Amino acid sequence: MFKGRDVVSILDFSRGELEELFSAARRMSSYKGRMLEGWVVALAFFEPSTRTRLSFDSSAKRLGASTIGFSSAESTSMAKGETLSDTVRMLDSYADIIVLRHRYEGAALLAAEVARHPVINAGDGKQHHPTQAMIDLYTVEELFGGIDGLSYAVVGDLKHGRAASSFIYGLTRFKPRHIYLVSPPSLRARPEVLETLRKTGTPYSESGELRKVIGDVDIVYVTRIQRERFSNPLEYEEVKGSYKVTLSLVEESGRDLRILHPLPRVDELDPRLDDTRYAAYFQQAANGIPVRMALLSLIAGVEP
């Protein structure tokens, strides 16, 4: 049941609900109509964004809704010292759905508590990015015909990366054969993520090197190092460029694997991968539209 619901974490959704969303997303690929005519969607982006903001904007408009919003905290009254709660209260009276990105963890939950209208978390600090995980899982289903039984390597900054954490959380709603968490030691997945894997009985292991596990993997999910989340720039300098997925590494694996990346990327993906069958990250980015269209329509309570 999606109608009127807040989307704070992917952990709030069951497997059945995610499958309902994917089914709606498949129907959205060919949708031409104005089912959300008269609706206003607020895009409140207190942090920079390209894909998420634009795909929410495009999705809302493709459904006939109009959008209002901003794309940085500096362009709002928060620059004058206004609190998030006050900004959300104002948006709540101007819009029917609020899409929110914020640098602090828990901002989306606070907004959902304050607002009467549904709040969709478009990223809160390093914690959650539920709609990205929905897109990622939908892409896996498109590529392999299902999510269960596959082996995944989640590679990169697992400590600060909200897309990586949310993808891992999302996988716990399914039955992956194994999840390899591949990261430099200082960027290991956070304790609460590991505990969720243990509690749900999801098979996983941690590794420092993709080369050691790639021979057993169907999906390589790569993330960039989240420079903006480091409190100490020296720590970033120590780990930057510490991993790279190259074409030769993928070819040597002998696997017909696929690579996902929530983008943007820095230098962790070999550009020579872009035109190979391994690269699925542009398809993943394109899937932002049908999945977010489906989510908006379900939350609005209008069946696609």
Added chain:
Amino acid sequence: MRDTRQARYSLGPLSPVDAVLLASLEKDAWIEWRKGKHYLVSERMPSPRTLAYAKVLSSEARLREGSVERDPASLLQGVLGEAVRCPNPTCITNQPRERARTRFKLVDLSRGGAVLQCMYCGTMITGGKLRSLLLEELAKHA
């Protein structure tokens, strides 16, 4: 002067430091030393916050009322409102002027023991971290 208070509830065993920390939170509670172990004792039922903290600080801690002994976690329901600050500096509850008050849930770990988990940012507070946060608070009010 003879102490006339009746020790109706006993919470422990606790380390000496943990007993002092919890006693600082519980009005009218005192510490007893039995068979080499420390217990927080009181006439009144300890607060949910104290029960939750005892569970996080010591997996062996039990609440005894007369001859009935219970796991402190079994007496807790829902979310713990009045609790330590979240140690995550980028948690929304640590932003000045925001109205998010700290809220934690007590989580039993799959590998044994328990932690407090921030409802807003998901940060887990282990026994060691909780101890240092409580010491900080105690020092502030000393």
